[in-house]
Amino acid sequence: MKRLILTLCLILTAPMAQAVLPDEILPDPAMESRAREISKDLRCLVCRNESIDDSNAELARDLRLLVRERLVAGDSNDQVVDFVVDRYGEYVLLKPTASGANLVLWIAGPAMLIIALGIGFVYLRGRRRADDSAPQALSDDEAARLKEIMGE
Structure with a gap:
C-alpha cells in the first residue's frame, strides 16, 4: 500500500518538476537566479502558455541557453529580454506590454x-x-x- 501511495505521489508531482536540465544550470547561484527570473516570463514558442522554464521542448532549451549566454556576456535582465523579443517578437513574452x-x-x-x-x-x-x-x-x-x- 505504501508503494502505491509513493508511486502515485511521484506520478502526480512529476509534471510540476522544472524542465531546466543540470547541464544548463550556471555555476553562479545569483546568475542562475536571474536566469530563472527571466525565463519564467518568456513563453515557449512550441507549447502554449508555458514558460521556457517549464517546457521540455528543444526550442525552450535553446531559449534557456540563450538567456544564460546573454547573462554570462554581461547583459542586464532588461537587455536579455529585449534581445529575445527583438529576435522572436513580442509573442515570446508571457505578459505582453500594453503599448503600440x-x-x-x-x-x-x-x-x-x-x-x-x-x-x-x-x-x-x-x-x-x-x-x-x-x-x-x-x-x-x-x-x-x-x-x-x-x-x-
Missing part, C-alpha cells in the same frame, strides 16, 4: 463590452416603449374599410 499595436488589443475587449451593453440597453428600452403603447381599437371608418377589403 498591443494597446489596441488591450482596449478592444472592454470597448466592445461597453458597446454591446449600450446596444442591449437601447434595444430593451425600445422594446419596453413598444410594449407600453397598447394596440388601439379600429375606428368605424377603418372597420368598414376592413370589411370591404375582406369581402364581407
